[in-house]
Amino acid sequence: MTDPVFIHPLPDSCAAGQVFELSGAEARHTEVKRMRDGESLVVSDGVGRAVRGCWIGGRVEVREVLAVAQPRPRVSVVQAIPKSERAELAVDLMTQAGADRIIPWAASRSIAKWDGKEKKARLKWENAARSAAKQARRLLVPEVTEQLKHPSDLGALISDAHSPRVLVLHESATTSIAEVDLDADEIVLVVGPEGGISDDELSAFAKYGGQPIVLGPQVLRTASAAAVALGALGVLTPRWRKATIG
The missing domain is CATH 3.40.1280.10 (SPOUT methyltransferase, trefoil knot domain)
Structure with a gap:
């Protein structure tokens, strides 16, 4: 099964090892999804930047920065x-x-x-x-x-x-x-x-x-x-x- 996707603003610069928190509706969504430590997830800003990370201690630890493909046409x-x-x-x-x-x-x-x-x-x-x-x-x-x-x-x-x-x-x-x-x-x-x-x-x-x-x-x-x-x-x-x- 593919990783769950969360739509949330990303830090200005993202790199492997960086840690950030989700807030608002997406923080509540992690509770609905019952995210557990060690589980993988994807966070996108919805407009062109995304990362794959690991859910640890209620925060996202970045594992990799994803290339977001723009479709043609x-x-x-x-x-x-x-x-x-x-x-x-x-x-x-x-x-x-x-x-x-x-x-x-x-x-x-x-x-x-x-x-x-x-x-x-x-x-x-x-x-x-x-x-x-x-x-x-x-x-x-x-x-x-x-x-x-x-x-x-x-x-x-x-x-x-x-x-x-x-x-x-x-x-x-x-x-x-x-x-x-x-x-x-x-x-x-x-x-x-x-x-x-x-x-x-x-x-x-x-x-x-x-x-x-x-x-x-x-x-x-x-x-x-x-x-x-x-x-x-x-x-x-x-x-x-x-x-x-x-």
Whole structure:
């Protein structure tokens, strides 16, 4: 079984033999996990640094500094906001499947709205992503960005330098994800609401090169579509060819 992962700030400089403490929620998590002296664990800051250590006397003794692999292509998921009971499920599933960034989208046909409660709703998504990353033994926790209110604002959230490829999941598309050229530094995966993406929204995504694609013959629910697409990308690109934790 792989070592448990804890998400916690690391000392400015980490080296073998260094000892540090976990605090807050992660300290409580060690109690839930019933960590015992001598057991191995991994601590990551969630953004690019991680160590493997040994639990001794309620503290972490660093055994090795881990190389945190940055996947290529990087995948950002533009997720239409699902109903409240499915929103955290969507975040959990896409985090397990490897999403690198999550962009909540207030699609015109989304039933759920964040009006006046965006800060609280976004925090729930961040907590769901953090929890799922730990469960999946991920060293990188996906960023949850501010809400995308209209596809025309996508340019402010994607990097032209990386020449992102925008793929729009759409049940009426005729191009399969297996037929798309996926050789890119970044892929932006757009998942619409249960009611579908409007024609105006499709046109707005098309201005960024958005290409409608289909995953397969089934029509997936908005809460699971991103995870299925990320699984396909894991197989069709180099993203899953190297394990993050040895």
